[in-house]
Amino acid sequence: MSATVVLVATKGPLKGRVYRFDEHDTFIFGRAADCHARLPEDDRTASRHHFLLEVNPPHVRLRDLGSLNGTYVNELKCGGRETGETPQEAAAARVSQCDLSGGDVIRVGESQFLVDVQVPLACFSCGTVLPPREQPGASEHDITCVSCGTVQVVSHARRCVHCGRICDEESPNENPDTFLCESCRRECAEDPLRVLSEIAPQDLFPRVESVSRERDDPGSDLALPAAEGFRNSVIDGYEVLRRLGGSAHGAVYEARRTSDGRPVAIKVVLCRSTVSAPARAHFLRELDPLRALQHPRCVELFDVGAIGSTGFYFVSDFFPSGSLAILEANHGGRVPLEIAHPLLLAAAEGLAFIHERQIVHGDVKASNIMLTGDGSVRIADCGLVRSFDRAGFSGMVATGENIVAWPFVAREQITDYSHYLPATDVWCLAACFYAILSGHPPRHIEPKRDPIETILREPAIALRKAWPDAPRGLAEVLDRALSDSLRHRFPTATEFRTALLEAETGVQPRG
Ligand SMILES: [Zn+2]
Numbered sequence: 001m002s003a004t005v006v007l008v009a010t011k012g013p014l015k016g017r018v019y020r021f022d023e024h025d026t027f028i029f030g031r032a033a034d035c036h037a038r039l040p041e042d043d044r045t046a047s048r049h050h051f052l053l054e055v056n057p058p059h060v061r062l063r064d065l066g067s068l069n070g071t072y073v074n075e076l077k078c079g080g081r082e083t084g085e086t087p088q089e090a091a092a093a094r095v096s097q098c099d100l101s102g103g104d105v106i107r108v109g110e111s112q113f114l115v116d117v118q119v120p121l122a123c124f125s126c127g128t129v130l131p132p133r134e135q136p137g138a139s140e141h142d143i144t145c146v147s148c149g150t151v152q153v154v155s156h157a158r159r160c161v162h163c164g165r166i167c168d169e170e171s172p173n174e175n176p177d178t179f180l181c182e183s184c185r186r187e188c189a190e191d192p193l194r195v196l197s198e199i200a201p202q203d204l205f206p207r208v209e210s211v212s213r214e215r216d217d218p219g220s221d222l223a224l225p226a227a228e229g230f231r232n233s234v235i236d237g238y239e240v241l242r243r244l245g246g247s248a249h250g251a252v253y254e255a256r257r258t259s260d261g262r263p264v265a266i267k268v269v270l271c272r273s274t275v276s277a278p279a280r281a282h283f284l285r286e287l288d289p290l291r292a293l294q295h296p297r298c299v300e301l302f303d304v305g306a307i308g309s310t311g312f313y314f315v316s317d318f319f320p321s322g323s324l325a326i327l328e329a330n331h332g333g334r335v336p337l338e339i340a341h342p343l344l345l346a347a348a349e350g351l352a353f354i355h356e357r358q359i360v361h362g363d364v365k366a367s368n369i370m371l372t373g374d375g376s377v378r379i380a381d382c383g384l385v386r387s388f389d390r391a392g393f394s395g396m397v398a399t400g401e402n403i404v405a406w407p408f409v410a411r412e413q414i415t416d417y418s419h420y421l422p423a424t425d426v427w428c429l430a431a432c433f434y435a436i437l438s439g440h441p442p443r444h445i446e447p448k449r450d451p452i453e454t455i456l457r458e459p460a461i462a463l464r465k466a467w468p469d470a471p472r473g474l475a476e477v478l479d480r481a482l483s484d485s486l487r488h489r490f491p492t493a494t495e496f497r498t499a500l501l502e503a504e505t506g507v508q509p510r511g
């Protein structure tokens with residue numbers, strides 16, 4: 001069922017080159033050395049970083065990176081600067097991003113690329129590849145899957161089950177009973193459990209209970225709205241109490257295990273389209289190494305499962321004190337060194353443990369570093385976002401509107417999206433502690449500039465510039481961990497932790 005996106009250079013210096021994508025990746029065109037399609041330095045038709053494609057087959061999104069001459073899609077201008085405008089002013093004036101489809105032509109100066117999107121027709125229920133369309137021109141017809149007997153309506157239009165709007169949807173491999181349009185999907189990312197409970201077929205969830213503690217607790221605005229039709233037993237075996245928070249990658253809910261009352265946190269993610277039963281089972285099996293991770297500095301993942309055909313849930317312990325993000329907020333944005341330093345060492349220890357098991361975390365951030373009852377931390381969500389993304393279930397990330405934490409994005413997350421390294425986890429952990437120690441993010445993103453362009457050009461600010469009193473040894477280690485050069489940075493959290501332990505900080509170790 002895997003789709004492929006192919007980019008063919010049809011004109012210009014790169015003519016004849018073919019770029020093929022069968023997994024989520026990024027592609028940068030320009031004159032700079034870190035571009036994937038690179039023009040010679042003296043070719044002035046393109047900017048150093050001209051445009052970026054985020055490819056998540058079958059979806060492709062183009063973003064002009066504040067280029068001088070703009071990027072043309074089917075001869076319509078996307079981005080570019082007016083005469084006398086700086087890149088900053090241009091980025092501020094226009095949202096220069098658009099979604100592409102098969103047959104679209106991208107042009108920059110003399111260079112031209114043709115976009116080709118290949119989506120094999122597959123059964124949304126069992127994943128079996130179906131015979132190609134009988135009448136390519138026909139707007140709608142039925143195909144019955146030979147493997148499972150499900151009738152597929154092959155159509156170019158889909159009705160969103162949430163808002164009822166009819167959308168042009170190129171991908172045919174979508175269950176019409178669960179189809180969500182792009183805007184509803186974005187809107188629902190904040191509270192996926194609510195929408196999943198609305199769209200999931202009744203027979204998937206025979207255990208319908210109407211318990212909703214929050215109905216008696218109108219004071220909590222975090223509580224799930226007790227809207228009609230909401231059933232909080234969508235996840236069998238758990239009673240969901242309230243939503244704790246959300247991000248581009250899903251939301252986390254506080255819940256209780258019904259068998260023994262154990263308080264748990266359940267992360268729920270919404271897939272960008274229908275996932276067939278075999279693909280769901282395969283994905284859940286692939287999580288076995290993550291479920292086997294047991295370490296005092298890592299949050300244990302003790303249950304996982306699918307919600308209907310478009311959602312997944314991940315259950316772990318509930319941490320009543322919250323995360324490092326809460327600690328940061330409680331201290332007004334700056335945590336004293338003697339409190340933060342032992343937490344940094346503990347987080348590095350947890351990260352080193354997973355790196356030694358050849359697992360990358362993929363989403364190290366303050367809200368994933370949980371405060372434990374004994375005054376330390378545990379790292380949550382180890383490897384989850386990455387597994388979900390590699391399975392092809394996530395939406396756009398690198399260009400997504402949901403990303404607000406641009407100063408906390410490592411450069412290679414833009415330039416080399418598909419090869420996520422342990423060193424990227426190191427960068428993200430260092431960025432997180434840089435911010436709570438100094439009160440400033442490690443990279444300054446100018447509000448009037450494309451954040452991606454800033455990440456590609458500007459290095460992290462040295463810690464002692466943001467915080468002149470930082471202990472020299474600690475500053476050297478954090479600055480090295482925040483280097484954009486992978487050769488200079490610590491390759492894994494093991495080396496990072498060793499350097500932290502050796503660095504002079506003036507903090508007395510707790511005894
Ligand atoms: Zn089938």
Ligand SMILES: [Zn+2]
Binds near residue numbers: 161162182185
């Ligand atoms: Zn909709």
